[in-house]
Amino acid sequence: MAESTTILLVPGAWHSPDCYDLVAQQLEVAGYKTDKVHLPSFSPLNHHLDFEADVSQIRKQIESACNQGQKVIVVAHSYGGIPSNEAIKGLDLKTREQSGLPGGVSHLFFCCSFIIAEGQSLISAFGGNDLPWFMISEDRLEVKPATPDEIFYNDCSQTQVDSAIAALGPHSYQVFHSRCTYAAWKDVPSTYLYCLRDAAIPISVQEKMVKETAEGFGVATQVVDASHSPFLSKPEETALAIRRSAGEDI
Template sequence: MNRQLKRCLASALLLGSAFSLNAAHAASPQDLKGTNVVLVHGAFADGSSWDKVIPLLEARGLHVVSVQNPLSSLADDTAATQRAIDQQTGPVVLVGHSWGGAVITQAGNGDRVKALVYVAALVPDSGESVNDLFKGMPATPGAREIKKDSANFLTLSTNGVVNDFAQDLPPAQARILAATQGPWFAGALDDKVGTAAWHKKPSWYLVANEDRMIDPHAEEAMAKQIGATTTHVDSSHVPMLSQPKAVADAIIAAASKVQ
């Protein structure tokens, strides 16, 4: 075999090896097709608050649905979430942000739900309301910016959104959140969870270290109480908007365990 032919064969072998390695690397992330993720937003928000997380989940083969909660009561929001769960085929990872944590705690008891993921979320126990969680605790900076209207619905001031709810987002984006927020019925804070799903379902919790709506120490305490696999992210109350990869990673970790 002449020298030139040997060089050609060696180059072809090297190219083939590199191609095989690249293909293996591209295929290495686990395909999570067949698992569903149902995302439940919190107060002062809507389903679009997950728009940066959804593509990251879909890239892993997950089927994703974002619930549109009426924010009128725990029962109403649970019903909206339950309808979304019922539409899925296969296992469901149920994810809740903020007030959505109370919703998934109530809605996550069905057999189809295999894991719960809490994102800077409220996690009541059975027979407990959100107001019960914080009895005797000082108000956070963001909570002091909540306003109540004549119909007993709560909104967050623009100042509160920009400085306390989403302080790590560009101010222009935070002002859009303020303008499009969903009013929250104040009576929902006294609605008590029936059976807390986290007693029987594996749970994950993402603590937002710079949260000014829920004290991060309270988040840590709730995560510990439910025995959650816990991660921390340096973000405001809305890590799904400011740190979407960290949120997606927590959801993917849960989805990987229920396959």
């Protein structure tokens, strides 16, 4: 099973896809192929006004794996879940099979990510207000996190925190206002990884998205006692959770 599955790793805002390296190593040892997405809205030369470039990049990499006959598990962290949902439209396994095409997205794995309905954006999911730790440029094109050590890495070692902060980059702010037109979790089997110590998306908000927004769509849940960055603080547990979502009995 593993060799026929590609796990596509989509980071959240401000993060390079290299943040997934510890998890990717675990998955590759278990026999899976992995691929990482560099979001165009992360540290761009010119800031993007919507999430279309992110959607396009994710979709391109999904299609590449599908065309090799691979089942694709999309692992999305934080903001990454929003363009990932949009990118999956028409690329799920069932639709591809019905069209006589190889491969397809077999599972969507939310790593303390956003589950939002059609017509919603990241900002609207928070009631239309910027979060207090958003540092937004005067032209409202760029956003940085004010206290990443507290918000993203509150259970990491100081060495991990220093390394992670050094790897952060500015993000295109306006992508947070892009509204989804498709909710992949309605059509694709999905798993949500609850992160109990998350200071960016508190566990109460995570649970509300799963139990209210996605009510009735059978989103499975797993739990890790970690911050907003379980791929750094709990890479083994995160990799095992992803493998379970792939159907492994472990």
